[in-house]
Amino acid sequence: MAQDPFKKFKGQTAAALSKALAELGVDAEPALDRPPEGMGDLAFPCFPLAKTMRKAPNMIAEEIASKVRPEGMIERVEAKGGYVNFYVRFEDLAQPALEDAVARKESFGKGEPKGVRMLLEHTSANPTGPLHVGRARNPIIGDTIARILRMAGYDLTTEFYVNDVGRQVVIMTWGVKHLKLEREPDRDEDHYRYVLYYQQANRVVEEDEGAKAQVDAMLQKLEHGDEETVRLAREACEKVLKAVTASMRRVNISYDGFTWESRFVQDGTVDRIIEKLKGSEYCKEADGAFHLELESFGITGRETKWVFTRADGTSLYTTRDLAYHMDKFKRTDVAVNVLGEDQKLGMQELAAALTIMGVEKKPEMVYYAFVSLPEGRMSTRKGTVVYIDDLVDEAVDRAYDEVKKRRTDLSEERMREIARVVGVGALRYNIIRIQAEKQIVFKWEDALNFEGASAPFVQYAHARACSILKKAGERGPAAFDARKLVSDHEKALAKLVSSFPSVIQGCADDRRAHPLAAYAQELASQFNQFYRYMPVLKAEGDVREARLALVEASMWALRNSLSCLGMEAPEEM
RNA sequence: GGGCGCGUGGCCUAGUCAGGAUAUGGCACUUGCCUCCUAAGCAAGUGGUCAAGGGUUCGAAUCCCUUCGCGCCCGCCA
Numbered sequence: 001m002a003q004d005p006f007k008k009f010k011g012q013t014a015a016a017l018s019k020a021l022a023e024l025g026v027d028a029e030p031a032l033d034r035p036p037e038g039m040g041d042l043a044f045p046c047f048p049l050a051k052t053m054r055k056a057p058n059m060i061a062e063e064i065a066s067k068v069r070p071e072g073m074i075e076r077v078e079a080k081g082g083y084v085n086f087y088v089r090f091e092d093l094a095q096p097a098l099e100d101a102v103a104r105k106e107s108f109g110k111g112e113p114k115g116v117r118m119l120l121e122h123t124s125a126n127p128t129g130p131l132h133v134g135r136a137r138n139p140i141i142g143d144t145i146a147r148i149l150r151m152a153g154y155d156l157t158t159e160f161y162v163n164d165v166g167r168q169v170v171i172m173t174w175g176v177k178h179l180k181l182e183r184e185p186d187r188d189e190d191h192y193r194y195v196l197y198y199q200q201a202n203r204v205v206e207e208d209e210g211a212k213a214q215v216d217a218m219l220q221k222l223e224h225g226d227e228e229t230v231r232l233a234r235e236a237c238e239k240v241l242k243a244v245t246a247s248m249r250r251v252n253i254s255y256d257g258f259t260w261e262s263r264f265v266q267d268g269t270v271d272r273i274i275e276k277l278k279g280s281e282y283c284k285e286a287d288g289a290f291h292l293e294l295e296s297f298g299i300t301g302r303e304t305k306w307v308f309t310r311a312d313g314t315s316l317y318t319t320r321d322l323a324y325h326m327d328k329f330k331r332t333d334v335a336v337n338v339l340g341e342d343q344k345l346g347m348q349e350l351a352a353a354l355t356i357m358g359v360e361k362k363p364e365m366v367y368y369a370f371v372s373l374p375e376g377r378m379s380t381r382k383g384t385v386v387y388i389d390d391l392v393d394e395a396v397d398r399a400y401d402e403v404k405k406r407r408t409d410l411s412e413e414r415m416r417e418i419a420r421v422v423g424v425g426a427l428r429y430n431i432i433r434i435q436a437e438k439q440i441v442f443k444w445e446d447a448l449n450f451e452g453a454s455a456p457f458v459q460y461a462h463a464r465a466c467s468i469l470k471k472a473g474e475r476g477p478a479a480f481d482a483r484k485l486v487s488d489h490e491k492a493l494a495k496l497v498s499s500f501p502s503v504i505q506g507c508a509d510d511r512r513a514h515p516l517a518a519y520a521q522e523l524a525s526q527f528n529q530f531y532r533y534m535p536v537l538k539a540e541g542d543v544r545e546a547r548l549a550l551v552e553a554s555m556w557a558l559r560n561s562l563s564c565l566g567m568e569a570p571e572e573m
Numbered sequence: 574g575g576g577c578g579c580g581u582g583g584c585c586u587a588g589u590c591a592g593g594a595u596a597u598g599g600c601a602c603u604u605g606c607c608u609c610c611u612a613a614g615c616a617a618g619u620g621g622u623c624a625a626g627g628g629u630u631c632g633a634a635u636c637c638c639u640u641c642g643c644g645c646c647c648g649c650c651a
Binding site: 031033035036039043045047048050051057080081082083126163165166167168169261286287288289290291299300301302303304307308309310311312314316317318321340341342343344345346348367369370372377399402403405406407422433434435437438439440441443445446449450451452453454456459460461463464467468471472510514515518522525528529531532533535536537538551572573 | 590651
């Protein structure tokens with residue numbers, strides 16, 4: 001891969017600045033900022049030097065500016081308001097960047113292989129029903145970060161941890177075996193039938209002591225490996241899981257692997273871990289149950305105990321999660337977990353338990369706040385939910401209406417396909433555009449937004465680029481001169497395209513996805529301005545070639561951004 | 574009681590980790606632009622005590638302290 005030209009410019013600028021500072025006898029780091037629009041490409045603030053140099057910042061800036069000789073990628077240097085502003089020579093930045101995009105196509109933006117194995121766990125929902133919008137953030141954030149990490153050069157595997165052990169699953173399984181459904185499921189797929197058993201069983205168990213006793217007995221049987229019970233629970237979970245993953249495929253999410261929680265009980269790992277923990281200096285016993293005392297690990301609050309066996313000797317969710325993480329670190333260098341913010345304390349405790357078990361590596365966490373309804377929190381058990389499948393249907397229907405309004409020349413099949421791609425994109429975009437820590441209140445009007453900061457906006461810019469390239473027809477090997485791009489519209493667009501690889505790296509480093517959504521929107525907006533003011537097909541000679549190259553490079557930046565966001569890029573819409 | 578996160582125009586939001594020039598976009602609203610590569614677009618306009626108060630600093634949305642509001646957590650649940 002060609003070296004990121006902007007990075008090269010930054011390196012040259014820092015070197016030139018260091019030299020100038022040394023000449024002036026000033027001891028300061030060449031720390032460079034990104035200045036606001038129209039004030040160059042990099043800036044050095046001189047305010048901190050005012051005190052030691054006993055001079056006004058604007059004077060210092062003048063002095064430094066006069067010492068820096070524009071060379072290499074630095075086109076000019078000027079002092080303004082206490083800053084030294086550096087301007088990049090446009091063609092030195094744009095020529096290699098646009099060539100790179102046109103040559104590498106879907107690999108434009110891909111980082112060098114990092115040689116690091118990464119395992120990213122996401123979704124990991126109880127297999128007791130379809131995913132609702134309150135849970136939608138997990139797979140969408142997880143899948144998007146996974147795509148970004150792969151693009152950045154990591155050797156990444158995604159995984160869904162299936163919580164098939166425990167009371168929730170038993171309640172559902174008991175319901176499937178003993179109840180007759182009070183009403184028809186809303187949809188045909190298995191998980192929509194099973195979630196009704198789950199909800200109904202929860203109500204019955206709350207009111208009926210006998211039923212509760214049966215569930216308790218079933219839980220005991222499951223934990224002690226009773227074959228028939230294990231088989232029933234496994235069957236129910238598999239049906240739901242299969243349907244859940246099918247639902248996820250509709251929004252372009254798939255998993256490289258699944259790990260079943262029950263595995264760690266059945267293969268004896270959990271028992272071995274319990275034995276080892278019992279030998280720890282942090283282990284205490286109370287009424288037959290064992291726990292670790294984690295106060296010295298910075299765990300605060302009312303309770304600093306981390307219980308890992310019940311009085312009857314059986315394991316808890318947390319114990320099995322410890323087993324899972326020890327298993328993960330046998331298979332990977334870096335583990336990334338996408339989890340709701342309610343899991344924060346649990347993960348802190350898990351990290352402490354890993355230390356006690358002698359495991360140095362710790363999972364990296366990506367936390368998100370929940371999506372709620374205006375009326376409050378969503379709950380599968382209570383049935384106060386908006387299901388993702390329904391949201392997808394609604395989004396696709398709305399998108400279909402929009403396509404039909406605009407296009408009369410397309411086949412029914414083509415319109416349906418565009419509607420699907422646009423609807424799914426809109427839905428994902430509206431989840432991913434918001435910083436994960438921020439709570440979201442779900443509103444249909446926001447989720448179905450097709451304008452402005454939305455996937456269709458980005459997809460539309462891409463379709464426009466494709467349309468130009470299609471009409472331009474076959475062109476020979478890319479030969480263009482970036483110096484022919486002279487307008488502000490062209491320059492701004494080219495610079496934005498050239499920053500795509502560093503946007504990907506930045507998102508990957510921070511394990512954050514929302515900046516990519518913002519970048520895609522900005523890129524599309526910049527492309528639309530270029531499109532409005534700079535005719536491409538009507539331009540002639542070298543100017544036409546240069547603009548076509550810019551369109552093609554923009555198209556790849558848009559398409560690859562969308563791809564990392566898990567959105568498809570239709571060539572027309 | 575303790576811990577973690579969030580608070581930015583009517584609504585949504587970026588920037589906060591690594592303080593810097595006029596606080597980023599979008600929705601809504603008002604007004605223009607399709608004989609010209611797709612108007613899911615472009616342009617212009619209205620709208621801001623960056624929750625409140627104090628501190629640090631040449632400079633604070635950003636760092637520190639206090640307070641308020643909202644969310645989440647502190648199970649022999651998962």
